[in-house]
Amino acid sequence: MKAKRAILWFRQDLRVHDNEALSEALKSAEEVIPVYVFDERLYHTKSSFGFDRIGSNRARFIIESIEDLRAKLADLGAELIIRVGITEDIISELAHKIKSRWVFCNRERTQDEITIQDALEQKLWSIGQEVRFSRGKMLYYTADLPFPVTHAPDSFSVFRKEVERYIPVRKPLATPDKMESFSVFIEKGDVPSLEDLGFDKSSYEHTSSLFKGGESEAIKRLNYFIWETTSIENFHAGKDEIWGDDMSSKLSAYLSIGCLSPKLVYHELRNYEAKNKVNKSTHDLVNQLLLRDFFRLMAKKHQNKIFFLSGIKGEPPLHADTDRDKFNSWATGNTGIPFIDANIRFMNQTGFMSNRGRLNVANFLIRELKINWKMGAEYFESQLVDYDPCSNWGNWNYLAGVGSETKDDKYYNIISQAKKYDPEGLFVKKWLPELSDLEACEIHHPDQIDASRMAEASLVLGKDYPKAIVDTTKWT
Numbered sequence: 001m002k003a004k005r006a007i008l009w010f011r012q013d014l015r016v017h018d019n020e021a022l023s024e025a026l027k028s029a030e031e032v033i034p035v036y037v038f039d040e041r042l043y044h045t046k047s048s049f050g051f052d053r054i055g056s057n058r059a060r061f062i063i064e065s066i067e068d069l070r071a072k073l074a075d076l077g078a079e080l081i082i083r084v085g086i087t088e089d090i091i092s093e094l095a096h097k098i099k100s101r102w103v104f105c106n107r108e109r110t111q112d113e114i115t116i117q118d119a120l121e122q123k124l125w126s127i128g129q130e131v132r133f134s135r136g137k138m139l140y141y142t143a144d145l146p147f148p149v150t151h152a153p154d155s156f157s158v159f160r161k162e163v164e165r166y167i168p169v170r171k172p173l174a175t176p177d178k179m180e181s182f183s184v185f186i187e188k189g190d191v192p193s194l195e196d197l198g199f200d201k202s203s204y205e206h207t208s209s210l211f212k213g214g215e216s217e218a219i220k221r222l223n224y225f226i227w228e229t230t231s232i233e234n235f236h237a238g239k240d241e242i243w244g245d246d247m248s249s250k251l252s253a254y255l256s257i258g259c260l261s262p263k264l265v266y267h268e269l270r271n272y273e274a275k276n277k278v279n280k281s282t283h284d285l286v287n288q289l290l291l292r293d294f295f296r297l298m299a300k301k302h303q304n305k306i307f308f309l310s311g312i313k314g315e316p317p318l319h320a321d322t323d324r325d326k327f328n329s330w331a332t333g334n335t336g337i338p339f340i341d342a343n344i345r346f347m348n349q350t351g352f353m354s355n356r357g358r359l360n361v362a363n364f365l366i367r368e369l370k371i372n373w374k375m376g377a378e379y380f381e382s383q384l385v386d387y388d389p390c391s392n393w394g395n396w397n398y399l400a401g402v403g404s405e406t407k408d409d410k411y412y413n414i415i416s417q418a419k420k421y422d423p424e425g426l427f428v429k430k431w432l433p434e435l436s437d438l439e440a441c442e443i444h445h446p447d448q449i450d451a452s453r454m455a456e457a458s459l460v461l462g463k464d465y466p467k468a469i470v471d472t473t474k475w476t
């Protein structure tokens, strides 16, 4: 009697805890063969405005996460099969060769991922096999929501009120103790290096990621933030900080790629509240997780509209200039507005930017430079280590005024923002060392400093640091 064999295709769920696809596969099959494919299309194609779909920081994070997943699965007794190529071809060929019955995986909801899962489904159908889809990206399962996805409220506050009060968040699924090794020989495949994935050394040697990928690191960070340092206590006051290791959770990259389950974060917070007390900070962090769910739900409901210039709303944005010179000064951190440039250079080097930083640079691009917001969204996609299609495009939709909620007409006074969130100019000095001789009261608007003071600080605008591309006097 042949063993009932299943392939477990890991996607954006790179963990063994609370992994529904893994649990379902183990329940149904006698032999489970875990597979991960580095899809070459992602690494070798450009976005519509010509950026790499995935930058070196995120690629490195994925590589580290796969190394960790391989080690975690080995601890359970299973070997992770790794390939580089076209996902649906590789998995269907493997399924054919080993005569599996099913491919288990998490269902994804955005276009690129849907295209791949649909193509795989078709190929498997032609050999009499099927894809079994599972859930696990959100705090709430859509089946538990008090409305069908098509009727999900388009307002975050309505969504939050409807779910938070009435629906319990399910408990994370147990991590299996053990997996059976499989009886068929399959070449295990090596974890590729950045070079194997097509990154030239010169494209990444100047970068330095803040986070190491993998489920082990994700759990470590969660424990550190909630239990070891109780930094969670400061979340309410600190979450809007421009930087500070422990001011916000720094869990986004782990959540995006699925090294960490949002349900686990939620229940750890509830445990913390049970041992301490419910406070504004624990409440606020749950709120952020709900916001993440909301954007995912909006992507499910409105589908490809989140990627259109007219967004979910279906209305043209206020501005859609595609001036490359202006855009490039923004994307390289050379606008001459230190607060904007420091945030962008920070992201270009590390793959991360605080939420406050993202709000400011996006707003500046859209409202001051009047650039097509999709250029910014694609650039973030390329650079962010925590890139998640629903959160990224959802937030950009919102800021561009084409999201599901009413237009965010909040005008950002960049100098006020800079003075509020970087009062001493320390963040700017770190990322723009050419401005380090300026005083805190000068650093956010070097274009307004008089000539004698500029000479004293040995700073020449247009040479040492760019002249501002917009007039900053309107902000002071």
Ligand SMILES: Cc1cc2nc3c(=O)[nH]c(=O)nc-3n(C[C@H](O)[C@H](O)[C@H](O)COP(=O)(O)OP(=O)(O)OC[C@H]3O[C@@H](n4cnc5c(N)ncnc54)[C@H](O)[C@@H]3O)c2cc1C
Pocket: 239, 248, 249, 250, 251, 252, 253, 255, 256, 285, 288, 289, 291, 292, 295, 353, 354, 355, 356, 358, 359, 362, 380, 384, 386, 387, 388, 389, 391, 392, 393, 395, 396, 399
């Ligand atoms: C223009 C723009 C683009 C963004 N793109 C992304 C993206 O691609 N991926 C991403 O994970 N977040 C994105 N965000 C949301 C947010 O900036 C990051 O999640 C946050 O800065 C990550 O830091 P943290 O983990 O310390 O967050 P915390 O403040 O500690 O929040 C905890 C978690 O809640 C979620 N979260 C928090 N804020 C948001 C939000 N506004 N939208 C959705 N989820 C949120 C994240 O998973 C985060 O890890 C974007 C925001 C803006 C304004």
